[in-house]
């Protein structure tokens with residue numbers, strides 16, 4: 593499935609998905625019945641009380657460039673979280689299947705430097721971590737880069753993120769393929785970055801504007817649509833929860849006001865949608881639901 597937004601073509605590449613207890617977010621039955629039960633099944637399995645946590649990347653082709661957003665976990669990593677440990681997923685094969693072999697990626701952008709957003713930056717070759725996308729420029733936002741830099745006097749990785757910087761970020765810098773940029777960096781006529789901090793210190797989203805249409809690739813500003821309506825709900829692991837909640841609120845407001853599309857990093861099918869405002873709450877409207885495609889400029893391409 594490919595989408596067209598203005599002159600941009602958007603595709604999703606899945607790495608993996610797994611179940612997460614919904615009760616980590618909330619046990620509020622009234623809220624669940626009102627806002628979650630009407631959503632597609634991946635957002636809540638009412639029998640198991642779990643939701644599907646998807647790990648995927650977004651591919652944007654626009655302005656003569658092919659951009660990969662958030663390259664997931666990577667294969668063969670040693671990680672403390674079972675879902676991410678010693679993985680073996682045909683991620684690169686899936687990229688090639690949609691006509692985007694690794695060599696064709698021009699830009700890699702990581703919304704932040706958690707293990708599930710920069711894993712495929714590198715691959716192990718002859719005992720050395722080397723860039724997976726040999727012709728790409730990898731954009732790292734300066735504040736996020738500094739936050740994880742293990743050369744700092746007092747690096748402070750989360751337990752689940754130990755070794756990620758040295759395996760997935762430093763080798764890119766040493767290969768000469770990294771560009772350290774401001775959180776407001778302009779990539780091309782249609783693509784720019786904007787700070788969306790809190791989940792991590794330098795968390796940044798990617799903004800697409802083309803022919804009057806807007807789309808936001810929001811990384812982990814949101815993990816589940818429940819947080820659109822209730823920004824205070826969270827799964828833990830944030831650098832600054834208070835800031836993360838404020839960011840969720842302001843990003844939902846902006847997307848709602850602009851009638852933009854939102855492309856989060858972990859939403860289950862249909863994986864993207866819009867946000868409306870009703871009864872003093874923001875509400876996630878999944879793609880495919882009535883009215884979700886707004887002006888009709890967005891077209892689903894076959895294949």
Ligand SMILES: [Zn+2]
Pocket residue numbers: 706708709812857858
């Ligand atoms: Zn994530």
